[in-house]
Amino acid sequence: MSDLYAGFANCIPFTIVAKGLEAIAFSLIFFIFRKHKYLKYISFIIAPFFMVASYIPYYLLYDNGAGIMALISSCYDLLQGAISSVGAIFLYSVFIKVKLPFAQFNILNHKDKSIKK
Numbered sequence: 001m002s003d004l005y006a007g008f009a010n011c012i013p014f015t016i017v018a019k020g021l022e023a024i025a026f027s028l029i030f031f032i033f034r035k036h037k038y039l040k041y042i043s044f045i046i047a048p049f050f051m052v053a054s055y056i057p058y059y060l061l062y063d064n065g066a067g068i069m070a071l072i073s074s075c076y077d078l079l080q081g082a083i084s085s086v087g088a089i090f091l092y093s094v095f096i097k098v099k100l101p102f103a104q105f106n107i108l109n110h111k112d113k114s115i116k117k
Contacts, residue, residue: 014058022051022081044089048081 003011029043052074059070 010062011058014055018051018054021054022047025050041089044085044092048078048085051081052077 003009003015026043026047029046030040033039033042055077056070056074059073
């Protein structure tokens with residue numbers, strides 16, 4: 001919606017693909033390493049690179065000086081991914097520690113018998 005609001009309607013398909021690819025990459029990597037104490041956090045770091053890589057065709061198609069603009073925008077996208085990763089790690093650690101009877105935040109990580117299915 002931010003692309004539409006800002007007047008970049010041609011970016012919407014690329015944004016959908018970029019964010020979807022990032023979510024799929026994150027989910028697969030997290031699922032593979034879910035039982036390791038620290039290795040599961042690699043998914044928070046690697047997934048934004050998939051987002052950045054999927055935006056590069058947009059810069060090559062719609063920009064005349066594609067090389068420089070792709071480099072500058074990729075740096076911005078990496079910064080966006082890094083800040084989002086830090087926030088996601090913080091929220092993940094909070095949600096794992098919170099034991100709410102109506103939510104199953106930790107169903108992939110722990111075999112908690114207090115959560116009824």
